[in-house]
Amino acid sequence: MFNKRVKIKDLLASEARNQEVVVMGWVRTFRNNQFIALNDGSTNNNVQIVVGLGLYDDSFLKRITTSASLKVTGEVVESLGKGQKIEVKAKSIEILGDSDAEKFPLQPKKHSLEFLREIAHLRFRTNTFGAVFRIRHSLAFAVHRFFNEKGFFYLHTPIITASDAEGAGEMFKVSTLPFDNTPRNEDGSINFKEDFFGRATNLTVSGQLEGELAATALSEIYTFGPTFRAENSNTARHLAEFWMIEPEMAFYDIEDNMNLAEEFIKYIIKYAMDNNKEDLEFLAQRMEDEEKQKPQTERSEMGLVEKLEFVINNNFERITYTEAIDILVNSNHYKKKKFQYDVKWGIDLQSEHERFLVEKHFKKPVIVTGYPKEIKAFYMRQNDDGKTVAAMDILAPGIGEIVGGSQREERLEKLESRMREMHIPIEEMWWYLDTRRFGTVPHAGFGLGFERMVQFVTGMTNIRDVIAFPRTPKNAEF
Numbered sequence: 490m491f492n493k494r495v496k497i498k499d500l501l502a503s504e505a506r507n508q509e510v511v512v513m514g515w516v517r518t519f520r521n522n523q524f525i526a527l528n529d530g531s532t533n534n535n536v537q538i539v540v541g542l543g544l545y546d547d548s549f550l551k552r553i554t555t556s557a558s559l560k561v562t563g564e565v566v567e568s569l570g571k572g573q574k575i576e577v578k579a580k581s582i583e584i585l586g587d588s589d590a591e592k593f594p595l596q597p598k599k600h601s602l603e604f605l606r607e608i609a610h611l612r613f614r615t616n617t618f619g620a621v622f623r624i625r626h627s628l629a630f631a632v633h634r635f636f637n638e639k640g641f642f643y644l645h646t647p648i649i650t651a652s653d654a655e656g657a658g659e660m661f662k663v664s665t666l667p668f669d670n671t672p673r674n675e676d677g678s679i680n681f682k683e684d685f686f687g688r689a690t691n692l693t694v695s696g697q698l699e700g701e702l703a704a705t706a707l708s709e710i711y712t713f714g715p716t717f718r719a720e721n722s723n724t725a726r727h728l729a730e731f732w733m734i735e736p737e738m739a740f741y742d743i744e745d746n747m748n749l750a751e752e753f754i755k756y757i758i759k760y761a762m763d764n765n766k767e768d769l770e771f772l773a774q775r776m777e778d779e780e781k782q783k784p785q786t787e788r789s790e791m792g793l794v795e796k797l798e799f800v801i802n803n804n805f806e807r808i809t810y811t812e813a814i815d816i817l818v819n820s821n822h823y824k825k826k827k828f829q830y831d832v833k834w835g836i837d838l839q840s841e842h843e844r845f846l847v848e849k850h851f852k853k854p855v856i857v858t859g860y861p862k863e864i865k866a867f868y869m870r871q872n873d874d875g876k877t878v879a880a881m882d883i884l885a886p887g888i889g890e891i892v893g894g895s896q897r898e899e900r901l902e903k904l905e906s907r908m909r910e911m912h913i914p915i916e917e918m919w920w921y922l923d924t925r926r927f928g929t930v931p932h933a934g935f936g937l938g939f940e941r942m943v944q945f946v947t948g949m950t951n952i953r954d955v956i957a958f959p960r961t962p963k964n965a966e967f
């Protein structure tokens with residue numbers, strides 16, 4: 490058996506002394522031909538390996554370079570040096586894999602995040618990305634724990650679908666038809682009858698519609714899977730492939746929906762705070778250093794950990810869309826013409842508006858409800874005013890929209906007439922409408938963009954730095 494090692498995280502936490510251990514990992518630094526900082530990814534902390542002077546010849550020591558992989562057998566002892574409680578006095582060192590120092594692109598210094606994106610296959614070996622991906626894991630685990638504790642069922646919705654859940658037409662097509670010599674109908678259009686599924690299909694933009702089918706039988710479900718959007722948005726918060734969590738609940742109205750979303754967000758943040766303390770502190774320090782580069786007025790008032798504590802300990806602000814517009818129009822920011830996009834009732838809130846509301850005005854997460862029906866999806870429940878729908882978006886400081894959700898239109902006639910108005914193919918959606926025909930119930934749900942959540946918790950400003958291999962316009966490397 491090869492893997493008889495102790496993980497560095499466990500070793501650093503253990504009280505064991507003067508015992509033999511085996512550790513394996515990658516070299517971070519090697520000082521004075523004597524001290525190796527070894528890291529195995531279980532924690533950001535390295536274990537110090539002490540190489541007895543004169544134990545190895547020079548040609549061997551030269552191979553202990555940054556990112557070489559080692560198996561070290563040695564004795565755990567109290568450390569006399571500063572910065573660590575223990576160290577491992579090496580008895581034997583085996584080089585599992587050399588790393589050519591001339592060619593290895595990471596140096597023990599700070600690299601820009603942009604540069605690291607170009608070597609995303611190696612960026613896991615940096616402190617920053619180690620911390621981000623351990624926290625991402627914790628958040629994902631907490632998602633399942635939260636819903637499991639509440640008796641929700643994890644539903645796997647299809648990746649390949651024939652419907653456009655959001656009706657926004659931002660889909661990647663899925664087809665096995667040849668690009669040249671594509672089979673055509675008489676009118677020149679593509680003959681999808683000859684395609685793999687016998688119809689046009691695409692990658693899913695949301696599992697919601699299928700989620701509704703299950704929720705109207707199992708009561709409470711959630712999905713957690715990849716979703717795909719071919720929107721050409723080159724921003725710090727858009728990906729073409731992102732992960733979304735979509736709970737869907739029967740017997741919920743919009744207020745129940747808001748309550749659940751708020752509780753859920755607080756729960757997963759708390760879980761990361763309890764389980765990833767060191768990584769969060771590391772990222773908080775990183776953020777603080779970065780903030781120092783910014784002018785005083787742009788610096789955030791709270792540190793990362795402080796911000797997270799504030800969010801879990803305070804109620805989210807709840808306002809209507811109409812109130813949001815009033816706040817924006819009456820702001821000095823608006824009067825001084827500082828918004829790039831105009832503000833009036835009916836507009837889709839731009840990210841500058843969302844950020845003004847959460848960062849300048851309320852200084853906390855905000856839930857906005859009652860959006861104009863024209864800017865929202867066909868399935869949202871129509872309010873009695875005839876103008877707005879029971880939509881809710883949650884806006885987070887530094888991120889903007891992190892959750893989008895709604896109470897669903899459960900009344901068949903109202904749903905059908907809205908679909909007709911919006912040119913949604915009613916016949917094709919017979920299966921969706923059947924839930925309104927057979928035992929329809931008030932129900933609601935929302936979608937949390939997982940990467941935006943990871944951004945919020947880690948303080949990373951670019952969404953490309955919280956997913957292992959980002960997919961963005963003109964970029965699908967690795």
Ligand code: 4AD
Nearest residue numbers: 695697727728731735891892893894934935936938
């Ligand atoms: O607001 P959206 O489009 O809502 C839906 O898809 C609904 N079907 C959800 C539901 O009610 N079940 O997307 C939900 C969230 C957004 O608030 C945002 O956090 C995230 O998904 N999101 C993206 N994240 C990264 N990159 C993109 N291109 C995203 N588009 C949406």
Ligand code: MG
Nearest residue numbers: 882890892893
């Ligand atoms: Mg949305």
